[in-house]
Amino acid sequence: xxxxxxxxxxxxxxxxxxxxxxxxxxxxxxxxxxxxxxxxxxxxxxxxxxxxxxxxxxxxxxxxxxxxxxxxxxxxxxxxxxxxxxxxxxxxxxxxxxxxxxxxxxxxxxxxxxxxxxxxxxxxxxxxxxxxxxxxxxxxxxxxxxxxxxxxxxxxxxxxxxxxxxxxxxxxxxxxxxxxxxxxxxxxxxxxxxxxxxxxxxxxxxxxxxxxxxxxxxxxxxxxxxxxxxxxxxxxxxxxxxxxxxxxxxxxxxxxxxxxxxxxxxxxxxxxxxxxxxxxxxxxxxxxxxxxxxxxxxxxxxxxxxxxx
Amino acid sequence: xxxxxxxxxxxxxxxxxxxxxxxxxxxxxxxxxxxxxxxxxxxxxxxxxxxxxxxxxxxxxxxxxxxxxxxxxxxxxxxxxxxxxxxxxxxxxxxxxxxxxxxxxxxxxxxxxxxxxxxxxxxxxxxxxxxxxxxxxxxxxxxxxxxxxxxxxxxxxxxxxxxxxxxxxxxxxxxxxxxxxxxxxxxxxxxxxxxxxxxxxxxxxxxxxxxxxxxxxxxxxxxxxxxxxxxxxxxxxxxxxxxxxxxxxxxxxxxxxxxxxxxxxxxxxxxxxxxxxxxxxxxxxxxxxxxxxxxxxxxxxxxxxxxxxxxxxxxxxxxxxxxxxxxxxxxxxxxxxxxxxxxxxxxxxxxxxxxxxxxxxxxxxxxxxxxxxxxxxxxxxxxxxxxxxxxxxxxxxxxxxxxxxxxxxxxxxxxxxxxxxxxxxxxxxxxxxxxxxxxxxxxxxxxxxxxxxxxxxxxxxxxxxxxxxxxxxxxxxxxxxxxxxxxxxxxxxxxxxxxxxxxxxxxxxxxxxxxxxxxxxxxxxxxxxx
Numbered sequence: 128x129x130x131x132x133x134x135x136x137x138x139x140x141x142x143x144x145x146x147x148x149x150x151x152x153x154x155x156x157x158x159x160x161x162x163x164x165x166x167x168x169x170x171x172x173x174x175x176x177x178x179x180x181x182x183x184x185x186x187x188x189x190x191x192x193x194x195x196x197x198x199x200x201x202x203x204x205x206x207x208x209x210x211x212x213x214x215x216x217x218x219x220x221x222x223x224x225x226x227x228x229x230x231x232x233x234x235x236x237x238x239x240x241x242x243x244x245x246x247x248x249x250x251x252x253x254x255x256x257x258x259x260x261x262x263x264x265x266x267x268x269x270x271x272x273x274x275x276x277x278x279x280x281x282x283x284x285x286x287x288x289x290x291x292x293x294x295x296x297x298x299x300x301x302x303x304x305x306x307x308x309x310x311x312x313x314x315x316x317x318x319x320x321x322x323x324x325x326x327x328x329x330x331x332x333x334x335x336x337x338x339x340x341x342x343x344x345x346x347x348x349x350x351x352x353x354x355x356x357x358x359x360x361x362x363x364x365x366x367x368x369x370x371x372x373x374x375x376x377x378x379x380x381x382x383x384x385x386x387x388x389x390x391x392x393x394x395x396x397x398x399x400x401x402x403x404x405x406x407x408x409x410x411x412x413x414x415x416x417x418x419x420x421x422x423x424x425x426x427x428x429x430x431x432x433x434x435x436x
Numbered sequence: 437x438x439x440x441x442x443x444x445x446x447x448x449x450x451x452x453x454x455x456x457x458x459x460x461x462x463x464x465x466x467x468x469x470x471x472x473x474x475x476x477x478x479x480x481x482x483x484x485x486x487x488x489x490x491x492x493x494x495x496x497x498x499x500x501x502x503x504x505x506x507x508x509x510x511x512x513x514x515x516x517x518x519x520x521x522x523x524x525x526x527x528x529x530x531x532x533x534x535x536x537x538x539x540x541x542x543x544x545x546x547x548x549x550x551x552x553x554x555x556x557x558x559x560x561x562x563x564x565x566x567x568x569x570x571x572x573x574x575x576x577x578x579x580x581x582x583x584x585x586x587x588x589x590x591x592x593x594x595x596x597x598x599x600x601x602x603x604x605x606x607x608x609x610x611x612x613x614x615x616x617x618x619x620x621x622x623x624x625x626x627x628x629x630x631x632x633x634x635x636x637x638x639x640x641x642x643x644x645x646x647x648x649x650x651x652x653x654x655x656x657x658x659x660x661x662x663x664x665x666x667x668x669x670x671x672x673x674x675x676x677x678x679x680x681x682x683x684x685x686x687x688x689x690x691x692x693x694x695x696x697x698x699x700x701x702x703x704x705x706x707x708x709x710x711x712x713x714x715x716x717x718x719x720x721x722x723x724x725x726x727x728x729x730x731x732x733x734x735x736x737x738x739x740x741x742x743x744x745x746x747x748x749x750x751x752x753x754x755x756x757x758x759x760x761x762x763x764x765x766x767x768x769x770x771x772x773x774x775x776x777x778x779x780x781x782x783x784x785x786x787x788x789x790x791x792x793x794x795x796x797x798x799x800x801x802x803x804x805x806x807x808x809x810x811x812x813x814x815x816x817x818x819x820x821x822x823x824x825x826x827x828x829x830x831x832x833x834x835x836x837x838x839x840x841x842x843x844x845x846x847x848x849x850x851x852x853x854x855x856x857x858x859x860x861x862x863x864x865x866x867x868x869x870x871x872x873x874x875x876x877x878x879x880x881x882x883x884x885x886x887x888x889x890x891x892x893x894x895x896x897x898x899x900x901x902x903x904x905x906x907x908x909x910x911x912x913x914x915x916x917x918x919x920x921x922x923x924x925x926x927x928x929x930x931x932x933x934x935x936x937x938x939x940x941x942x943x944x945x946x947x948x949x950x951x952x953x954x955x956x957x958x959x960x961x962x963x964x965x966x
Contacts, residue, residue, distance in 0.1 A: 157847075157849075159847055159848070159849020159850050159852065159853055160849060160853065161849075163849065163852065164848070164849050165568065172568065172570070172571065173563065173570045173571035173574065173583060174583070174585070175563025175564075175570065175582075175583035175584070175585075176563055176566045176567065176568070176570045176571070176583075178563075179563055179564055179566040180566050183566065211486050211487055212487075212637065212640075213657065218657065221656060277688070280689070280692055281692060284692060284696050285692050285695045285696045288696060288697075291696070291698065292689065292692045292693045292695075292696040292698060293684070293689045293690075293692070293693050293698070294682070294693075294698070381685040381686055381689075382685075382686055382688075382689055383689065384658075384684055384685060384686070384689050384690075384693075386658045386659060390658060390685060391657065391658070393685055394484060394657070394658065394685060398486075399849060
């Protein structure tokens, strides 16, 4: 087991370097000059200010040198400052809690609603509940997230006034329910589908047939035998999904004006504020890698075959 | 429309005065009773200001509440009137004497003196500090020394600023400039207290201003900012005791928040919601005519555009009335000169070819030898831009028979790069926002040879000379020269004016009325809370 974890840890390093470099390249290769963009629509930065800012942020160095300088700082725990002089680590520290609350709420919705929906469909295979879940999940996949977000904002916030339209002043959970639901909807559909197909497969397997043949009550067969095994891929998916939810909130946080990391990236991309985009993305990569690692280790623990593969 | 807007703000002022008098009376006769507007407050949307050091931000509305500049724009006329200054005067338009109001204080109690201004302006003008509005100081003597093209600046002080006394200082410019009082209405020219320089980063988040309101909580990106009325303010006091500025990423969200009753003023209303605005906030909207111009620049470096008849034909082919009505939902007025009529020195209709005349357009293009081949229209990815360009393409097709019209839409920054590098091979869409509502700030940047917003490469020595001469004269004396310069300009038609964009403000039932002014929202001190 220790050997497996060590090998798995070694894999993280190239993946981390590769992804951060890619983010760096993409952000800095964006068309347009980030310093000119600071001038607002007025193209009115004086040449001296323009040159000073380019120098201050190493923008005249070759890309590899910029990346090297950035990584050196990063390994010392320094995320640098954005083009407006704000510490990126301070931005992260301030916006992190909102994103965690949003992501965790959405994640909980996926677990609490997604798994039972999948189980319900699987146990009623080919009957009405199965079709209903099939239609609802297809719809959830088909409608873009921002449409769901805008429509639910207008319906539940503006018209029914059940929830706040935007912002976090109402606190958790009230301020987070609608945005988290909008954020969760796609993953929720995926969870339900995955649970359904996995459970159906297991219900047809030999050991379930054996259990039924032995005369075990159906309820116990489903919960103790079939469901436990069926949830292994679902747990894997939900683990990775947690990382994805952290970073996937860019649109949602923008629409609901939640002061989270996604909102900051949204703002930073608009301002071409490279250091913030790279800093937050790098952090999300780290989160994603750690979660992935944990999921793999957990998986290896649950299923010994994986360790030796 | 213009008169309706103006009358509304005048009525609001009168009502405000009456209410204030009434509340004072009540306050006198019933000791201890809470006055009507004692706890009044409202919430208003804003763009994220990024930084609140006056010369290092593009923010306008919040900054105007925290700081008072030497001059301010009059809500009725758009002309500069004294604010923090008692007077700004000059005999030769070269050396200006600024006399300050007596007894003004910063929010920390520090007196506002000549030194407060000189200190702030020197810091803003120093290139090494890299403050965003550094360029606003380039007319003051000594600016070049603080912003050398190469190497380090040898000095940190503008040679053109001289302290005469605690309340008087002089500003010497590099050349005569009669519009200097207009410049002094810009937030870049606000004073800063001594305390600011002990922790300039902290000041950018929680500034100590000299304005009608003081800041309660330090600004954090994308977090609301609360301000409270500053009781020792010597100028016109605000009606509301507190104002909360709420930053929004999406104006749509802000508008929804207004509809749900969580916000009192939204500015601007997102353009795609204008059609529904009347039904949703009946009568609680006002249009502001910001000094701006949306236009097509023409690539004068491309020989296909060398003949002025071609340029005029393109301009004559555009039906601006239909355009502003159908594409913009009325959020703009057809442009027929370089500046909208709310701007001092504007001459509506002076651009002869800025009307819709398909017959003349066709004829001019024929005289010029017709058009052959492809035409590319360039634009940025601002919402709705594709529709705007599509509408123009259709008219070029329908009226002039130019069939092969294509688009190149790029991100804002990429579009700016294409235009700056003169890589456009066809008309390019551009927006010009003036710093102050005077025609000088349109002509100078857009069509003089060295203008920072001159993207067409247009150069006419006569226009340059007239604008330079007019700039050097006192405002009233310069106007005829500006007018002549603009007449010459349209003989060459280097740009095609399209429309003057409007912004709309909308407000909740908690608010009586919202004044709109020459740079967008009017003076927020005038806002009356119900």
